[in-house]
Amino acid sequence: MSLSDLVLSLADNKQMLGLRYAEWATRAPSLEADIAAAAMGLDDLGHSRVLYGCLEPLGADPRGPERESDPAAIRNLAYFDEPWTEWSQFVAANAILDTAFTVVIEACVNGSVEVLRQRLRKMLMEERYHFLHGRSWLRSGIDVEPLHRAWREAIEWFGPPDGETTQLYKDGRLSMGPAELHERLEERLESRAPQMDIDWKHWDAIRRRAKPGAIDERTFSMLRGLEENRFAQAKEA
Amino acid sequence: MSKGHNGYYKRVSGDAVEYEVFARKTREEPLRQVGSVVAPDDDLAMAYARATYDEERWCEMAIVRKEHVIELWQPGEP
Numbered sequence: 482m483s484l485s486d487l488v489l490s491l492a493d494n495k496q497m498l499g500l501r502y503a504e505w506a507t508r509a510p511s512l513e514a515d516i517a518a519a520a521m522g523l524d525d526l527g528h529s530r531v532l533y534g535c536l537e538p539l540g541a542d543p544r545g546p547e548r549e550s551d552p553a554a555i556r557n558l559a560y561f562d563e564p565w566t567e568w569s570q571f572v573a574a575n576a577i578l579d580t581a582f583t584v585v586i587e588a589c590v591n592g593s594v595e596v597l598r599q600r601l602r603k604m605l606m607e608e609r610y611h612f613l614h615g616r617s618w619l620r621s622g623i624d625v626e627p628l629h630r631a632w633r634e635a636i637e638w639f640g641p642p643d644g645e646t647t648q649l650y651k652d653g654r655l656s657m658g659p660a661e662l663h664e665r666l667e668e669r670l671e672s673r674a675p676q677m678d679i680d681w682k683h684w685d686a687i688r689r690r691a692k693p694g695a696i697d698e699r700t701f702s703m704l705r706g707l708e709e710n711r712f713a714q715a716k717e718a
Numbered sequence: 719m720s721k722g723h724n725g726y727y728k729r730v731s732g733d734a735v736e737y738e739v740f741a742r743k744t745r746e747e748p749l750r751q752v753g754s755v756v757a758p759d760d761d762l763a764m765a766y767a768r769a770t771y772d773e774e775r776w777c778e779m780a781i782v783r784k785e786h787v788i789e790l791w792q793p794g795e796p
Contacts, residue, residue: 511756513755513756513757513762513766513769513770514766516766516769516770517765517766517769517770519769520768520769520772521769610764610765610768610769611765613761613762613764613765614761614762614765614766616761617757617758617759617761617762617765618762620759621758
């Protein structure tokens with residue numbers, strides 16, 4: 482696992498988060514929340530574009546041809562595998578996972594790698610409004626299940642205490658390691674993560690998740706632009 | 719929990735507050751009202767204002783609770 486692997490994981494997760502946000506652009510509880518979902522989706526898709534663009538300057542681009550045929554090659558968290566069916570799932574992702582991604586971006590911006598220091602800084606400004614949105618909805622109260630799931634996946638995504646993310650921190654390329662990221666996430670959200678035991682033996686260091694599975698086939702087709710073809714065929718007929 | 723009687727989340731959680739949104743594109747021009755948003759708290763109002771009125775590259779944006787605006791007179795009044 483290299484810094485490029487971490488950046489690719491961040492890019493894939495931001496792309497999936499943006500896509501899932503966008504799916505709620507006409508289904509949120511208010512018109513204002515619809516617009517916010519669309520705007521945040523656009524932000525995160527834009528962030529993923531910038532992050533993919535950082536892979537080449539970082540050196541080794543970990544993206545291989547398997548990404549065109551295997552949905553499990555996309556390095557997203559299990560939380561994004563399926564479309565969300567409840568507003569609580571949106572809020573938990575918005576408050577916990579989006580903020581988890583932001584604290585890793587902070588660690589990159591305050592780390593020693595120049596391309597990340599320069600290109601990711603603007604994201605922190607845009608993410609401020611995602612954070613305000615998530616925090617406010619979180620305070621209004623949501624179901625416990627997606628909340629606990631989001632916390633678990635965020636902590637797992639930071640990585641094990643003795644893993645390579647810790648090494649990136651020790652090398653100075655990241656300004657925070659897993660323990661510091663965990664602490665920073667709790668500090669930002671002004672709440673503690675629920676008690677949990679994480680079985681790091683089954684943790685996938687490339688996909689940064691413990692749960693097996695992958696994004697659904699329709700979403701995978703959308704990512705590759707194949708859904709568009711389906712509509713094109715219908716038009717011809 | 720902010721679910722309404724039909725099991726859905728209410729369109730605005732908590733007590734709805736109206737906010738006026740002000741913005742300007744350059745330092746030289748004055749802040750002008752560009753619209754309003756309704757939200758239950760300042761955090762959400764900031765997020766909604768930024769998302770709703772992002773059609774321009776504003777150099778400044780501010781929101782004010784409508785109830786905090788002190789009116790001296792209104793249209794039609796002497």
